[in-house]
Amino acid sequence: MKYKAICSDIDGTLLNSERDLSEKLKNLVYTLPEDFPVILASSRMPDAMRHLLQDLKRPLEPLIAYNGGFVIDQHGKVLDSVEIPLDLVSKIIELTQKTEIHVSLYQGENWYEEKEDYWSKREIKNTKVEPTWQDHKSTLELWKESNSGAHKVMVMGDINEISWLFGELHLAYNGQIHLYRSKDTYIEIAPKKISKATALELVLNKLYTFGMDDVIAFGDNYNDIDLIQSVGWGVAVANARPEVKSVAKEITLGNKEDGVAVALERLMNLAKT
Template identity: 75%
Template sequence: MNIRAICSDIDGTLLNSERDLSPRLKSVISQFPKEFPLILASSRMPDAMRHLLRDLGRPIEPLIAYNGGFVLDKAGNVMDSVEIPINLVAKILEMTRKTEIHVSLYHGENWYESKEDYWAKREAQNTKVNPTWMASEAVLDLWAKGNKGAHKVMVMGDSNEISWLFGELHLAHSSDLHLYRSKDTYIEIAPRKISKATALKLVLENRYDFSMDEVIAFGDNYNDIDLIQSVGWGVAVQNARPEVKAVAKEVTLHHKEGGVAATLERIRGLRFKI
């Protein structure tokens, strides 16, 4: 099989224990031709991905943000945008109002936070992006005027409260929402009909002359399963969920041990053939 593009998740996959890009990874990426696509697919917002591409020396690449809900081509043009309806966003906010759960709201290039607490500071530190400080009600008013919804809602807090919210949302809205519990203290909420795999397929069909079968993809979590299954060579890092490993064609090293770099070094040595 001839590999013609790389697609990778970020957190828990591409980054090391310092939540950064290792020198080893930067080195192996630099050995691939500039015309060889490196497509990041993440639950992150675009700006939390762009600085990583710049650090890899690949600033002009397509971006699959919000787990596939917001897709940009190399020129920054929006190829797809799928939102959570504003009435559902309002319901999530109402459900969390009497809890200690922290709610972050995302649309396109914007991340909104209502208070500068532990969770907001942690996310800013992890992603190297600063939010727009605005009350959630004001964000809803703004979106209502522009006929917009959320590309992502992220809720963070005590694991018991997060478990309760996950159960309630799954019971009432499993047909409308993807609920990714990336950690016991997190739920990443996205529209049901999108995925990293559908977004990658869209990018390839509209901007490239090859198919999913000629892509190598890396992932670790539930939201990577469709992607790993849909490409020609799906790779799970050692720290991946068992369900991800089960569908992968290869299990590489732990993300803290440079798993993505190790596999790319091997296929680079094989002249991109597996």
């Protein structure tokens, strides 16, 4: 194949309607050479990505977690770590105090949940990861002791309350954080200066001898736009946001129709002709 690596988003892109990897996709990846990296780039935490690499028989691959805020190599060594400052995390939590909004906190390999409810149960089911259960005050005190912050804050709740919070955060902190509205009921909050594209470029520079032009990337949402634009062949799934489709070199079928596998198979067949 002309290209030398794949970089893909997970939710809404790589996973099918069962939120799993299709047999067709797995079988295609199995045929790729061992020195052909398959790099996952997601807003997920590392442990919510590792089981997918195991299913692809690719356990030793770098991971781009938290939209590029936490990047690790094949052996778990941290290549880059960019956090939301503790005082800003505190302000985000403070804004939600008089609402029903659910707040999840993430740092490195850890996910902190305050209570078991509809939202936390849903994330456990979707990601196949168990959180650390403790109140946010304790989590913030822990981070204060280690002089650290959050790689991601995720807020979930009623559409109207989430829309209100999005507006408040955008108005007050737009220069400091990315706000990704992955669904009407979700906001994923990340540091402003990171992206999946900058993280992939870092991975390639540190671990490989080729560059962004040699990569195929797949995505569906706003946090994939830079990635799709920056690589040699950017592919949007059919269910992608219009803004993602507008910068893609190819639009494949939707994630529920195995779009990544379809595009990958086409590119592999082209390479044989």
